Amino acid sequence: MKIVIVGGGTIGRLFGSSLARGNAEVTIVDVDSQVVSAIQEHGIGLMTGGLDDPDMVTSIPVTAITDTSLITECDLILLMVKSFSTHQATQSVAHLINESCPILSVQTGLGNIEAMAQIVSRKHILAGFTFMTGAALGNSKVRRGSAGKTYIGELDGQISERVKEIAGVFQASDMPTQVVRRIVGRLWCKVIVFSAINPLSALLKVRNGYLLDQMESISLMKRLLDEGKAVADALGIDLVYTDLYQLLFDACMRSARDLSSMLQDILDDRMTEVDAQNGALCKFAADCGVPVPTHQSMVELVKLLEQWRPGMENL
Incomplete structure (x- = not known):
């Protein structure tokens, strides 16, 4: 082929x-x-x-x-x-x-x-x-x-x-x-899960597995999952997977030693895909009137990180 x-x-x-x-x-x-x-x-x-x-x-x-x-x-x-x-x-x-x-x-x-x-x-x-x-x-x-x-x-x-x-x-x-x-519903599941993993790993500059080590990061990821699922439910998206929490934990464990794609982009001075992940969920949320304050915060923080990048040059 x-x-x-x-x-x-x-x-x-x-x-x-x-x-x-x-x-x-x-x-x-x-x-x-x-x-x-x-x-x-x-x-x-x-x-x-x-x-x-x-x-x-x-x-x-x-x-x-x-x-x-x-x-x-x-x-x-x-x-x-x-x-x-x-x-x-x-x-x-x-x-x-x-x-x-x-x-x-x-x-x-x-x-x-x-x-x-x-x-x-x-x-x-x-x-x-x-x-x-x-x-x-x-x-x-x-x-x-x-x-x-x-x-x-x-x-x-x-x-x-x-x-x-x-x-x-x-x-x-x-x-x-x-x-x-049901490929579209499965894709939404992955986006919701990785919209919880990617921005946090990029902001905290940690490998995916470390996000499971602290209750604060687990709590944030669960909040992001709940908001993403609320958007999908409002739009009538068939999410296929009934337990997004388990999908999240499995994804973190499977890629425990990996750097997320968003963190790699930040470290390599490239634009991230936050607009197509958290940003897209924010857009759909606005269209259907669902509040997603945690996702909106992730978008704003990652965009600031894109501008300032890691390092001490802004001190």
Whole structure:
């Protein structure tokens, strides 16, 4: 299968390395010419979580480009950019998307499907998310974290042949994958859970597991969960998982030694996805009249952190 991955960050590199080792023909597209050059020259440098030496990596060759017009055909597009880049990234590959080449969003945020549907037909869009974790290192390297499951599905809930085929390719590439009917409800569950984990880990500058060590952080996360669930209930979202608290604790434990994506963004001086997570919940809450003061505080605090960053320069 010819697969184009739009976004050469952590998840893009993890998926790209696994799919390439599973004999898929992988092309990674990224706007960062330095990342693209490094991948072209060295391949994706995969480092497993148990290794401490950044030079102990397995080099996996893939194609990498910045110009999507160079691609004339493919079988699947994986959208793995930050949510604020979804519209532009979808436009860049719109000429490839059709009945035989769907685009699969593998992102943790709300509003991405709607942004994609402004450019391409919804019938060509698939939704998904992953609990795989890792960390992008310098140039083209990536460290694999926890090997979580990936979920994919059709927006209308059908179990189609194309999603089964994609899941088969993922499974053959050593990526545990499940095709599900209620993918949108499951995505909301993940967003609500990680809207509790991500901003707190970024603000406190701790690994995910530490959030379970103090009652104050547990209390804050539970408050964020309750507010997020209230928004989903008001909108009639089928959340699938009945126990979000257990989902939260499982996510923290599974990724206990990992840095959240939001903390990695802060440490690397990048924009976070707080607008697509806590911010999106705030927007939906305003539309349906549900108070979410804790989420609003998280948005404001993370945005301040984006401006000031870690360090002493503001003292």
